Amino acid sequence: MTAQHIVRSYDEELKRLTNAIVEMGGSAESQLDQAIQAVAKRDSELAGRVVRNDSAIDQLEEVVQSQTVRLLALRQPVARDLRDILAAIKIASDIERIGDLAANIAKRAIALNQSAPVRPVAAVPRMGRLAQQAIKDVIDAYVEHDARKAIAVWQRDDDLDDLTSSLFRELLTYMMEDPRSISPCAHLLFIAKNIERIGDHATNIAETVHFLVIGQRPASARPKGDTSSYEVVEPPPDSGGAPEGRGDR
């Protein structure tokens, strides 16, 4: 990218920091992948593994934090070096959250497997793939110091938001039609929301990469595509509204 530092160990320390972030990103991506598979294939054992593996990402975050503290104390970084280090702390904390959300998806997969399969599960793998791609691309953008690639991830988050909103509507309708599905559908709602949140963390990372490369946050505010917060689905007039304690499982 640029010239080397006069002190070579400084370069090596910065490189180690980047490597730790890349490793965290890779782990988060694979945790999400397996959590989604656990949902799609109703694999509780796999889900259990994902929950247990989350601590590995937490440990990596601690490594990143102690390295950044060390670099700040010993090197007094300025300009791009300083942004590099600040970016590493921020990105590590976003990835750590992604890991938590993936683990939560896995936990809910175990809960989902307690009840009969519901149709809207079919939308989850597609959402998962989008989120996974976003993590992969944004970590690539970080490694390559590519602000344009970061912005692309930032803009693509809309697609994930749209999918979340439509799955939300679908789940509401489904729950109204069959109250026995409320329990699995509620878990699915949270799974969808978790994936959507993972997308948001990827856009946070994209903003951090932009800051790292350009020195500023992206100029315009990203339009919020997820409208599920405002979503209302009216029960069909003939279904008589609220269930009268007949299918609470």
Add this chain to the structure above:
Amino acid sequence: MVAVLKAVEEQGTVYHVKPGGAGQALAVEEFCLWYGAKQALFDVTMAVEKGLVTALIGPSGCGKSTLLRSLNRMNDLIDGLRIGGRIAFGGADIYAPDCDVIALRKRMGMVFQKPNPFPMSIYENVIYPLRVDGINDRRMLAETAERALRGSALWEEVKDRLHESALGLSGGQQQRLCIARAIAGDPEVLLMDEPCSALDPVATSKIEELIEELAGHYTIVIVTHNMQQAARVSDNTAFMYLGKLIEYGETETVFTTPKLEKTQEYVTGRFG
């Protein structure tokens, strides 16, 4: 070397100076300087904002000390020195034939790399500029000494031993004494040539604290090899390289998002 020079030449200086609001103390215009056949400064143009702290940074031999010493004509005594361009102080060209160099230097206090107290008492050191002017009014001398020593944050440490030799002070105290001597003559500008490079970290912090306090009352131009120091104490930073002014602007920007890659490489420790 030639290629680098060419690149720098084609680029021209990039400016993003923070204005002080009180106008310009010094205006350097297309200033060139030669030591014999060797050109040390190339078309330097920069305005020093009144009341602010301006830091000159750059690798050894970049011309920052030469530029500082040109501001009060300290280079005059060097054989074979030639200059081109103009330096204006308060609107008047300091290299004009009718410029009174002694009067000029009185308006600009100077602090050097190594503390250079005179072998006399602390008191006599401080009031030396007034003695030179033939002032003998005891009350005025005493008042000036106290004001200057308070101004340089040395008063509390030396008020009971004013008539002891200045050479008995520690390095940091000696440097603050030199600053007291520089401000005793009530100059408009303080020129500092690496004022902390011979001092320990505590004494360095005291001088930096002092610079912050003196800013506003005085216009300060400081040459420093310590980039963190430039970042901490100055309002504007001028980055020089191979005798040219590369980037001159707000210190915060120079150390967070410099406009030029060359500046970025220097402040992050990638060449020098």
